[in-house]
Amino acid sequence: MSKTWAIINKILPFSCVDGPGNRLVIFLQGCNFNCLNCHNPYTISLCQNCGECVHNCPHSALSFENGKTVWQANLCQQCDICIKTCENQSTPMTYRYSVDDILSVIRKYLPFLTGITLSGGESTLQLPFIQQLFTQIKNAPDLNQLTCLIDSNGYLAVQGWQKVASVMDGAMIDLKAWDTALHKYLTGRDNQRVKDSIRYLASINQLHEVRLLLIPQQSDLHNKVAEIAEFLNSLPDKPNIRINAFHAHGVVGLAKHWQSATQQDVERFASELQKQGLNQITLPSVYLV
Amino acid sequence: MVNMTTFQQQCYRIVTDSNLSAKQKTNNLALLAENHLPYVELDNQTEQALSERVICDMYEGHAPYKPRYVLPDYSLFLQQGSTWLELEPAQDFDDALNMLTIIYHHVPSVTGMPVYLGCLDTLLLPYIGNLSENDLYQRLKRFWIMLDRNLPDAFMHANIGPADNIICRLLLRIDQELKQVAPNLTFFYDDNLTPESLLALAIGSICQTGKPHIANYNLIANDFDETGFGVVSCYNSLPIAGGGSTLSRINLKEVALRSKDSHDFLTNTLPHYCQLQLKLIEARSKFLYEKSHFFTNSFLVHENLIKPDRFAPMFGIFAMAEAVNILQEKANLAGRYGQDEQAQILALKITEQLADFVAQHNVTYGWHNKAMLHAQSGISSDHGLTPGVRIPYGEEPDPVNHIMSVFAHHKYYRSGISDILTIDETIKNNQTALLKICLAAFKLGMREFTANVTGSDLLRVTGYMVRLSDIANFKAQGSRTNTTVLGHEAAEDRSGFLHRQPRVISHEQNMGNY
Numbered sequence: 001m002s003k004t005w006a007i008i009n010k011i012l013p014f015s016c017v018d019g020p021g022n023r024l025v026i027f028l029q030g031c032n033f034n035c036l037n038c039h040n041p042y043t044i045s046l047c048q049n050c051g052e053c054v055h056n057c058p059h060s061a062l063s064f065e066n067g068k069t070v071w072q073a074n075l076c077q078q079c080d081i082c083i084k085t086c087e088n089q090s091t092p093m094t095y096r097y098s099v100d101d102i103l104s105v106i107r108k109y110l111p112f113l114t115g116i117t118l119s120g121g122e123s124t125l126q127l128p129f130i131q132q133l134f135t136q137i138k139n140a141p142d143l144n145q146l147t148c149l150i151d152s153n154g155y156l157a158v159q160g161w162q163k164v165a166s167v168m169d170g171a172m173i174d175l176k177a178w179d180t181a182l183h184k185y186l187t188g189r190d191n192q193r194v195k196d197s198i199r200y201l202a203s204i205n206q207l208h209e210v211r212l213l214l215i216p217q218q219s220d221l222h223n224k225v226a227e228i229a230e231f232l233n234s235l236p237d238k239p240n241i242r243i244n245a246f247h248a249h250g251v252v253g254l255a256k257h258w259q260s261a262t263q264q265d266v267e268r269f270a271s272e273l274q275k276q277g278l279n280q281i282t283l284p285s286v287y288l289v
Numbered sequence: 290m291v292n293m294t295t296f297q298q299q300c301y302r303i304v305t306d307s308n309l310s311a312k313q314k315t316n317n318l319a320l321l322a323e324n325h326l327p328y329v330e331l332d333n334q335t336e337q338a339l340s341e342r343v344i345c346d347m348y349e350g351h352a353p354y355k356p357r358y359v360l361p362d363y364s365l366f367l368q369q370g371s372t373w374l375e376l377e378p379a380q381d382f383d384d385a386l387n388m389l390t391i392i393y394h395h396v397p398s399v400t401g402m403p404v405y406l407g408c409l410d411t412l413l414l415p416y417i418g419n420l421s422e423n424d425l426y427q428r429l430k431r432f433w434i435m436l437d438r439n440l441p442d443a444f445m446h447a448n449i450g451p452a453d454n455i456i457c458r459l460l461l462r463i464d465q466e467l468k469q470v471a472p473n474l475t476f477f478y479d480d481n482l483t484p485e486s487l488l489a490l491a492i493g494s495i496c497q498t499g500k501p502h503i504a505n506y507n508l509i510a511n512d513f514d515e516t517g518f519g520v521v522s523c524y525n526s527l528p529i530a531g532g533g534s535t536l537s538r539i540n541l542k543e544v545a546l547r548s549k550d551s552h553d554f555l556t557n558t559l560p561h562y563c564q565l566q567l568k569l570i571e572a573r574s575k576f577l578y579e580k581s582h583f584f585t586n587s588f589l590v591h592e593n594l595i596k597p598d599r600f601a602p603m604f605g606i607f608a609m610a611e612a613v614n615i616l617q618e619k620a621n622l623a624g625r626y627g628q629d630e631q632a633q634i635l636a637l638k639i640t641e642q643l644a645d646f647v648a649q650h651n652v653t654y655g656w657h658n659k660a661m662l663h664a665q666s667g668i669s670s671d672h673g674l675t676p677g678v679r680i681p682y683g684e685e686p687d688p689v690n691h692i693m694s695v696f697a698h699h700k701y702y703r704s705g706i707s708d709i710l711t712i713d714e715t716i717k718n719n720q721t722a723l724l725k726i727c728l729a730a731f732k733l734g735m736r737e738f739t740a741n742v743t744g745s746d747l748l749r750v751t752g753y754m755v756r757l758s759d760i761a762n763f764k765a766q767g768s769r770t771n772t773t774v775l776g777h778e779a780a781e782d783r784s785g786f787l788h789r790q791p792r793v794i795s796h797e798q799n800m801g802n803y
Contacts, residue, residue: 012687013687013689013690014687014688014689014690014722014726015722016712016713016715016716016718016719016722016723017715017718017719020719020721021719021721021722021725022689022721022722022723022725022726023722109689109693111728111729111732111733112689112692112725112726112729113725114721114722114725282718284715284718285714285715285716285717285718286713286714286715286744
């Protein structure tokens with residue numbers, strides 16, 4: 001039987017950066033990458049119920065009952081001390097939502113929405129839930145005008161994409177490095193399946209966007225323009241490309257000291273991609289340097 | 290200074306101020322003189338409430354001799370010309386622009402400059418003749434520059450829309466190109482008349498300049514008659530050929546502090562201060578209508594461009610957020626205004642009661658003998674007080690939840706209400722998202738849709754615009770634009786709004802400083 005609930009970190013009813021128009025974004029907890037530059041590392045792991053965060057909560061919103069860390073959202077002041085305490089890259093502040101719960105949230109915000117985007121963490125780790133949710137949206141007369149997108153690191157196998165292909169409208173895939181070894185260093189996993197996902201999604205006309213994160217001196221994207229362009233140009237249609245500029249705000253660990261990508265870096269990279277015939281490129285509207 | 294009276298010292302300080310222009314000094318001197326007259330006659334209770342600032346007269350002056358906001362029927366003016374100004378009816382586009390340029394100088398308001406420029410596309414369309422798009426562009430651009438330079442007051446407000454036309458599109462384009470503080474701009478949206486492509490143009494403009502405000506035309510039109518309405522100054526909707534005679538406002542926070550609990554607030558204290566505010570409004574209107582001779586003397590009245598009975602006193606309120614939070618605390622409830630459902634229910638009950646009070650009570654001088662309820666958007670002396678029924682700065686939820694927690698109030702505030710949505714700069718890459726939100730907001734019943742997109746030099750202060758770069762330069766150089774002076778002052782406000790979010794509160798009279 002399909003999974004009808006998910007562990008969710010956050011739901012935002014307003015997002016203009018996760019697909020076309022205004023989108024309700026559901027951030028699912030848990031990720032299979034461990035990126036050095038992760039901006040929200042507390043979404044990587046599921047809570048292991050170690051209870052470490054409970055004592056530190058200044059608002060008594062956390063307690064430890066029957067071996068479980070319990071979070072009371074109504075007492076929480078969102079001070080994030082629990083996140084800073086957690087050594088497992090997790091958070092006690094997650095919700096368990098059923099498909100029906102999500103559908104009622106969507107209905108609440110319906111007049112404002114162009115569509116739904118599932119993000120994370122890595123949302124495809126809870127694929128059966130996504131499959132259920134999207135199916136129900138597509139089957140509901142009042143909801144089926146909403147577009148259903150998945151924002152993913154691309155590690156899902158082709159067989160996984162096939163399970164949701166008929167109920168989704170597209171996916172945004174991050175390509176974090178071109179070289180496999182470097183990708184493994186940056187994320188903990190190689191990028192063969194990422195490239196496979198891009199190819200497969202393009203072949204079924206569901207590649208909404210390829211996202212390229214520019215990290216000066218760390219990623220190799222700006223040094224591999226020819227290879228990347230050859231790869232992207234080999235797809236049946238020229239893909240939409242979004243260049244994201246790395247900035248160190250909110251990053252923890254090693255990447256905190258990495259250099260941010262400047263507007264100049266991004267524009268140079270974009271113009272090199274354009275020279276290779278890739279024209280549908282979106283640049284950041286803001287640079288945090 | 291030796292041997293000067295206090296009054297002389299105050300005058301001296303204005304005259305020798307190193308930053309005010311000569312004109313700004315003249316205005317301040319005039320207001321100072323007015324305020325040396327005795328206040329219009331008030332009973333003791335009203336006088337006490339005013340001196341304790343539970344009710345506030347917006348520092349309009351002790352002896353009102355001109356209406357606060359005047360909305361002449363400019364279309365009639367262009368058709369008939371003016372005997373008093375010795376002008377023939379407009380024959381062509383150049384005539385029309387020239388005549389408007391002239392009459393604006395004769396339209397009084399609380400700021401000493403016109404707060405309403407007319408619905409410019411509707412006004413000018415009959416005079417286009419054979420002019421090409423480029424001809425119109427050149428003329429309108431010069432006109433726009435003239436407005437900003439000659440009438441440097443950002444409370445000055447133009448309207449455009451709702452129908453699609455060349456002038457509407459050109460003015461949106463020109464306003465976006467020039468990025469001027471003045472004039473402020475409201476675009477009327479009507480779901481039957483306005484094509485989505487035109488709304489998209491307005492939304493694109495918001496992403497660049499924070500202008501225009503978008504007004505829900507049908508919803509507002511329902512509150513007015515066929516002569517129509519204008520949106521003037523900051524979010525005030527008022528009758529054309531009339532206006533707002535005077536504006537007083539109740540500080541709901543002070544009323545809450547004087548209440549035992551929400552029951553006491555609703556049944557005793559609020560009705561009490563509503564009565565006192567009504568008395569204040571009566572006293573001020575009586576002086577304006579009976580003593581000042583404005584309505585018997587002005588050529589605007591003689592030539593039917595305004596009618597005394599189309600002016601309404603504005604029954605304002607502010608600090609709803611603080612009032613609700615205080616009443617919640619008195620009931621030992623933690624939920625805050627803008628966040629909590631119970632708090633929102635209480636707020637709406639307060640609004641409904643205010644609307645009911647205004648509907649039930651007649652005024653001697655007012656459009657249909659009524660005052661009009663107004664959610665007032667603040668002056669710079671309001672420290673720790675949130676404008677109108679807005680959510681306090683820094684406590685706003687995301688734009689969608691923001692709209693959902695305030696929209697229900699909008700239909701009650703017939704002479705204007707405003708909420709400013711703060712939108713991240715990333716919206717520039719996805720303007721359909723803002724368009725979608727705007728349409729949904731109107732469907733729910735928002736009166737006006739106003740968004741501040743972060744990162745632009747033009748910054749909204751309550752409803753009018755200032756340039757951040759002007760504020761930075763002001764101390765050293767003074768400023769051509771009246772409202773920059775006010776914006777500078779608001780920016781220095783102790784709440785440090787500029788450091789948090791790109792918005793501050795307003796100040797329409799800076800008399801308190803001298």
